[in-house]
Amino acid sequence: xxxxxxxxxxxxxxxxxxxxxxxxxxxxxxxxxxxxxxxxxxxxxxxxxxxxxxxxxxxxxxxxxxxxxxxxxxxxxxxxxxxxxxxxxxxxxxxxxxxxxxxxxxxxxxxxxxx
Amino acid sequence: xxxxxxxxxxxxxxxxxxxxxxxxxxxxxxxxxxxxxxxxxxxxxxxxxxxxxxxxxxxxxxxxxxxxxxxxxxxxxxxxxxxxxxxxxxxxxxxxxxxxxxxxxxxxxxxxxxx
Numbered sequence: 001x002x003x004x005x006x007x008x009x010x011x012x013x014x015x016x017x018x019x020x021x022x023x024x025x026x027x028x029x030x031x032x033x034x035x036x037x038x039x040x041x042x043x044x045x046x047x048x049x050x051x052x053x054x055x056x057x058x059x060x061x062x063x064x065x066x067x068x069x070x071x072x073x074x075x076x077x078x079x080x081x082x083x084x085x086x087x088x089x090x091x092x093x094x095x096x097x098x099x100x101x102x103x104x105x106x107x108x109x110x111x112x113x114x115x
Numbered sequence: 116x117x118x119x120x121x122x123x124x125x126x127x128x129x130x131x132x133x134x135x136x137x138x139x140x141x142x143x144x145x146x147x148x149x150x151x152x153x154x155x156x157x158x159x160x161x162x163x164x165x166x167x168x169x170x171x172x173x174x175x176x177x178x179x180x181x182x183x184x185x186x187x188x189x190x191x192x193x194x195x196x197x198x199x200x201x202x203x204x205x206x207x208x209x210x211x212x213x214x215x216x217x218x219x220x221x222x223x224x225x226x227x228x229x230x
Contacts, residue, residue, distance in 0.1 A: 009155070032217055043205060043221040044158075045120070051217070067141075090157060094217060102173070103219060105158040 004025045004093050006106035019081040021109045023074045023091030030088045033074040034092040034103065035065055044090065050074060061085070087090055118142070119208055119222035127228045134193040140208030145211035147189035148219060149173075149181060154205040158171050164189055165211070196229045203227075 003026045018025050035047040048059025055067045065076045092103040122137035131179040149159040160173030170181050182190040205217040
């Protein structure tokens with residue numbers, strides 16, 4: 001079975017400071033990993049994904065994430081947060097050999113960037 | 116751009132009613148998904164479909180059924196709505212092959228309230 005944990009319900013950060021949203025995963029084989037963002041009253045938007053190759057993945061809106069196989073983590077980062085980054089962030093995993101592309105999502109982390 | 120639309124943004128129904136939630140995608144994607152989103156629980160997969168007339172249960176299928184008669188349309192059916200089905204329902208689609216496989220594209224969501 002595959003699972004995802006986002007240990008923080010909420011992250012507060014001042015505008016201009018670095019932002020990190022944590023994610024750890026569990027799969028029996030190799031993972032595909034994803035980050036999605038949900039702005040207020042909007043559907044989920046794809047941010048970035050790790051499939052294979054370079055452990056540092058760059059995505060939309062200046063976000064990046066680092067895949068760490070030994071720590072089974074895929075933390076989302078942004079060097080300088082903006083107020084407009086305030087949203088709900090979801091990490092998701094799919095085991096490479098799993099049938100179809102069924103994703104398992106974490107519980108979500110709310111990010112609040114204060115001016 | 117991929118567009119996934121859902122028939123209603125907000126829906127209020129009474130206990131025992133039969134409820135239909137409709138989802139349409141315009142990118143000829145083979146895979147379609149229905150999730151429910153609840154605070155602290157993230158997204159949980161209800162049902163998914165690999166192709167027309169094909170469906171598979173997700174993690175929480177009880178109390179729900181689905182229909183996929185056309186490739187672009189995936190319907191979620193609550194046979195007899197109950198108050199514990201009050202939630203945000205999200206539809207998603209993804210291609211089966213190509214570089215964007217595994218990336219799911221989401222609709223705006225339907226907030227269902229069952230009284």
